[in-house]
Amino acid sequence: MNTPAQQAGARQATRFLLLYALAWAGSAIAYVPFLTVLLPLRVTDMAGSADVRVLGYLTFGGAIFASVANIAFGWLSDRTGNRRIWVATGLVGTIALLLAVQLAESAIMLLGLLLVWQVFLNMMMGPLSAWAGDCVPDSQKGVLGGLMAFAPAAGAVTSALITMPGLAGPDGRLWLVAGIVAACVLPVLIAGRPKPFPELMSDTLGGPAEAVDSTKPVKRMWAARLAVQISEAALFAYLLYWFRSIDEGMTDADIARTFAFVLAAAVPLALLSGRWADRAGRPIMPLAISALMATVGLMFMSLAQGLLFALAGYILFGLATTVFLSLHSSQTLRVLPRARHRGRDLGIFNLTNTVPSLIVPWLTIAVVPAFGYPVLMAILAGLTLVASLLLASTSRALRR
Template sequence: MSDATAQGDARQSWRFLLLYALAWAGSAIAYVPFLTVLLPVRVTELAGTGDVRMLGFLTFGGAIAASIANIGFGWLSDWTGHRRVWIAIGLVGNVALLLMVPAAQGLVELLAIILGWQLALNMMMAPLAAWAGDYVPDGQKGLLGGLMAFAPAAGAITTAFVTIPGLAGPDERLWIVAAIVLTCVAPVLIFGAPTQFPELLRDDLGGPAEAVDAAKPVKRMWAARLAVQVAEAALFAYLLYWFRSIDEGVTDAEVARIFGFVLAAAVPLALLSGRWADRAGRPILPLAICAFIAAIGLSAMALASGVASGLALALAGYVVFGLAATVFLSLHSSQTLRVLPRARHRGRDLGFFNLTNTVPSLVMPWLTIAIVPVFGYSGLMALLAALALVACGLLASTGRALIRRN
């Protein structure tokens, strides 16, 4: 029996899969409410009218720290061979530093806490991402990706919950987030007990020629995710401004509801797509289809400002793009584990894949500044649609290569 067949027949327990999905959702809850709402509130308290500029510095510094820490702690978890310990230490550090934010009396102190928090967050997330590769067989990676789609929705729901008027003050909100993160992540560390599959911990490469051949799908998967993440980062940062360029009456509450709907609706779609990929043995095909659909949505968004029913077309285009991109990113996270050839470097290599999450946030503001004043938001959406089509092409070739290999 081949290793591919053995992995296809192997099954991880539902208990571990569900606990892992809960922990992955907890990792999203650890940063989404904090970075989108709670940190800006604290920065405004300390910086006053200079809050936007200072928040930009904090976000930039945090993204750099996150990029380095994710690679570093992924490598450390590879080297030590004990991912659970690193996840636990990162969890404790994350919770502790969240609760230290109110103690910062100046921007320098707040920056130090943010950098420490980013280190702790990635100390938890990098080994947690690699842990799935150690214990989830290829035949369940589509299901894993579907379950991971709960994470963005969980982050958005928690943000809405902690900001309910009258529920809690700024400091108490941090306590609520910390408690939820602890409740989500700790169970998999205590009760996970995954079934072990030795074939998942063995390197697949036999020699230099095979190493070069195995690197091609990895590079294509990395580039495809980067292309889609650039589009996702642009829409995350400028969605409200873009809607208002079409209709000035659009409110931030309406945009938040649309965003929440997309994240929630993407969960069942990701689960269905992931299960189909497992059963059909076509792990990359849903990714290519999602990238193509995302390009269609972005194309509709590019045309929205030039038609009479612009707002309706803009809304439809964004929903199409948002659903496709959310499903894409969830399934991509799990299927990436399939193409990484070196089990002993899995955490480090996933850290390099994590750069596709942080780099777009660093380059997107400059790209927008260069394009929007000259070509408008329509030009930006057209460029993003082209990037999504590039991702589709890269993934189509990756899927064919994996079929030939198997």
């Protein structure tokens, strides 16, 4: 059984999908260069030898504020019925606070600015993610997910661009990021005129999911994403250390190039996978397959004795998880049962992005000193395998 929109073959305008994907990439550009490059450099200049401890406090506090703000502003955009105004206000605040970082003269001031910046960033991102659920029909959610794969690549490319020698100083880099973010997000706010889909605003979950308890797919999707995000966060934080445990000659530049290659190569894979999912009517299956491929990659990494085998395992893992996270973001919109709580519920899903940063350090401390990185990789492989099994069962349930 299909929704009325699907029966009529209704489709959202490609122009809006492209503008939305550009805005989503802009949201990634708003935080990736800042959190991974600009903020750590600012903290080092300010705190000196205490930079690791200060950055830890900033990261922890930022994760808490981001989690709460994403849920709160998703809920507020549900209540007001206007996503655009919240995205616009969040954009203005995000840019203003980003530029204000150059005024911080102490770690306390920097912490305060970072926390307020996280509030505005999630004021923009929470309603923006829910906006797609309001106006992109299920028949295009795979393509939407593929387009969203450009976001992490855009963040990485921007990080590389703004740190080019001689391009700009520390304060100039903040202005560059602010300008790029505005250029990406403003077009959808000004010119984005999506076709309305009243069916998507219904509080009754349509399609095959009516045959199952509507909360089960949501819980499985949430748990699967959390499992994959823990694995991804662990690799993101400790990748250089792991590679150097395999080959001491591995440099941070080598890691950066490998990471950039993975993000770039994942974009066409995500687009193809999403398009196949739309045409085949199997929206969850690419997620299950991607999680399984991540498991294989992690097992390669666990068993790796040389650099080539280790690189092959990481590239497979990186490609699989990038495709997974992009498609999962769009397909989550399919299983949420209540349109009037869409923004709030997506905020709860966003916890899968922030909670891993609280789990991974303790997991790594408990495992690596006693058992080494191979055991950590095996544990992470177990998590992604659980995610694959959860999603495979969800896929079967939704097709009944």
